[in-house]
Every structure is written in C-alpha cells, then in structure tokens.
Amino acid sequence: MLSKFVLLTTALQAGLATAIGNAIVSNRCSYDIWLWSVDQGYSSGPIHIPARTKYSEPFRSACNGCGSSLKISKTDQLVGGQHTQFEYSIADGSIWYDISFVDCAKGENASNCPGHDKGLVMDSPEQACGKANCAAGSYCPTQSYYVDFPQQKLGLDDPVFGCPGKGTSMDLYMKVCSDEGPLKRSIAGRMTLDDYA
C-alpha cells in the first residue's frame, strides 16, 4: 500500500538521500510494549520498550521506495490480529509514512490495536511534515489504514503523510498512547522538562 502510493507520486521526482534522521517510538502508555523492526531484508527480534520510555533507531531503506515497518505488540510475541504498525519509506530523498491497523482492525473496530484506546500519532518537529493523528478510541480512516486499499474499499485517499522536499534528516516520532502526557527528559539529573516524545 505505501510502496504503491510512493511509486505513483514520486516516480518522476529527482533527489538523493543525504543525512538520515531517526525513527523514535515513544511509549506514552502505562503498559510495556514490544517492537519488531522489519524491512525487505531484515527483522529485529522483539525490542522491549517499557512504559513511559522511548526507543530510537536510524531510518533505513532497503531500496529506493522500499518500506520499513515498526510492528508494535503488547506482549513479547507477535500474534496475528494484535499489532499496530508504523510504516515509512524513503523514495527519491523524501520520507513518507503512515499508521496501519490493517493487521488488527475488524471493520471500523481497532480496539485490538496496541495504543488505539489512548490515541496514536506520527509526526516530527520539522514543521513541513504532516501529522497522522488517530484520536483515542476513534474510527480514523483518514489518519490510519484500516484496509489495504482505502481508495477501492472505502472511497478514501491513502492516509499517507510526508515531508516533501525536506530530505530525510528530521526525526520522526511514533507516539503510542499519544493522549497521555509526553515523556519527561532529564536535565542535569533532574526529571523536569517535557520531551517532544
């Protein structure tokens, strides 16, 4: 789905990837989550992200336009029907991304999708980047994939966001339970300031 969109929209764009930003998964939930980082050539084992902490890795792209997926589970097992996915792709030097409930939604019901009950957001401090924002507990098909082909099946545009023309050096935040307060970060040993995460 994402790769098809990218091919259609960026096939003629020129550009080269230069600096590489980070995919940052912020677990704002009160519960732990586990992450699998997957692309065409690689899959990480389960990466534990305790409640109220974050995980970061540099963007990677197995080929021009190839997608990477960060799969989120509430347990250390990746069980079909039970995981939320953050997906991104770098094509011709621009990044595109989406939230997908394709694995876990049943019709309009995404209650099996980790984080959905408290909201999910994908955005960046870079202002040119779009924001995917699925409000807590809502049916949000313009913000997230519920089906693999939303144009055909729902009559809706693909819910893909990006930072066109801004390169790939920005960080992309993937916030699980986004309605919960941002994480704290410590300055000089004191846990005081709110983080973007």
Ligand SMILES: *[C@@H]1O[C@H](CO)[C@@H](O)[C@H](O)[C@H]1NC(C)=O
């Ligand atoms: C959504 O699915 C969950 C789990 O399958 C179920 O418990 C719940 O009743 C469903 N909600 C609605 C509104 O159908």
